[in-house]
Amino acid sequence: MIFENIIGNEKAKEILNKALKSKNILHSYIFMGISGVGKKMFAREFAKGILCLNENSCCNKCKSCMEFNTDNHPDFMEINQLEDTKNIKIEQIRFMQEKIAEKPIISNKKVYIIDNADTMTVEAQNCLLKTLEEPPEYAVIVLIASNESKLLNTIKSRCMKVSFEAISDENIRKYIEENITKDVTPNMVSMCGGSIEKAKTIADKKEMYASLEEIIEKIEKSDLIEVFNNSEILYKSKDNIQELLDYINIILYNKKKLEFINCIQIVEDVKRRLLQNSNYDMSIDGLLIRMWEEVNEKYNRG
Numbered sequence: 001m002i003f004e005n006i007i008g009n010e011k012a013k014e015i016l017n018k019a020l021k022s023k024n025i026l027h028s029y030i031f032m033g034i035s036g037v038g039k040k041m042f043a044r045e046f047a048k049g050i051l052c053l054n055e056n057s058c059c060n061k062c063k064s065c066m067e068f069n070t071d072n073h074p075d076f077m078e079i080n081q082l083e084d085t086k087n088i089k090i091e092q093i094r095f096m097q098e099k100i101a102e103k104p105i106i107s108n109k110k111v112y113i114i115d116n117a118d119t120m121t122v123e124a125q126n127c128l129l130k131t132l133e134e135p136p137e138y139a140v141i142v143l144i145a146s147n148e149s150k151l152l153n154t155i156k157s158r159c160m161k162v163s164f165e166a167i168s169d170e171n172i173r174k175y176i177e178e179n180i181t182k183d184v185t186p187n188m189v190s191m192c193g194g195s196i197e198k199a200k201t202i203a204d205k206k207e208m209y210a211s212l213e214e215i216i217e218k219i220e221k222s223d224l225i226e227v228f229n230n231s232e233i234l235y236k237s238k239d240n241i242q243e244l245l246d247y248i249n250i251i252l253y254n255k256k257k258l259e260f261i262n263c264i265q266i267v268e269d270v271k272r273r274l275l276q277n278s279n280y281d282m283s284i285d286g287l288l289i290r291m292w293e294e295v296n297e298k299y300n301r302g
């Protein structure tokens with residue numbers, strides 16, 4: 001079964017599987033949806049299935065599948081945005097058009113993926129339009145995009161749209177548990193916001209996340225001195241402090257108690273000050289003191 005190793009988006013799997021099985025492959029598709037949900041993995045798997053020489057798509061045994069797996073398939077090409085300008089220029093589309101005019105070598109079709117297609121310049125899009133209007137009969141083009149409004153209507157109207165949705169929290173939790181750490185917390189799941197790509201980055205960050213959860217724990221249950229003694233990570237993380245503070249906000253939000261919700265405002269205030277280059281250590285001092293006061297004042301009152 002194709003796509004079986006990709007999490008979520010069952011509807012998209014169904015549509016693409018059906019197309020592969022019935023050999024009813026259209027000339028152009030748009031894979032649309034927020035970034036990080038696996039659109040590119042889907043597109044590559046779909047391409048491999050289209051190009052496979054066996055009845056059973058993605059057999060992993062035929063010449064086509066072998067060449068695809070080693071990134072050597074002559075009938076497959078991926079167009080990416082340029083490193084420096086972060087867009088796709090008309091020259092890249094022209095190059096693709098030259099290539100697409102040549103008949104396939106191994107397979108019956110040729111597949112072209114345009115990643116971040118919404119970063120094509122208007123000239124590039126107009127140029128691509130010619131191919132979408134009159135594609136060679138063996139050509140399949142898959143556009144991947146997250147911002148629909150950046151694509152010309154004339155492009156969109158010529159492509160079959162396949163929608164991709166955020167991965168459910170339950171699936172994200174399972175993914176982290178099976179691939180990264182058994183100690184998955186609801187806060188880690190929230191941090192991913194439905195993105196598998198973000199979930200993958202947790203492997204490098206789980207210790208940092210655990211330290212931050214401990215700080216909030218100390219704020220709730222210990223005195224201020226102990227809070228300071230356990231907050232070293234904040235003082236050491238000047239380069240990515242905004243990311244740490246975002247995670248603290250998720251912890252605070254998931255506590256679902258008023259005194260913690262109030263602390264989010266304090267964190268936002270410190271984030272702003274740090275962007276304005278306030279004294280770093282003093283800002284962190286202030287953050288810890290104000291959060292501790294907020295939580296423990298309310299605690300005493302209650």
Ligand SMILES: [Zn+2]
Nearest residue numbers: 052059062065
């Ligand atoms: Zn194959």
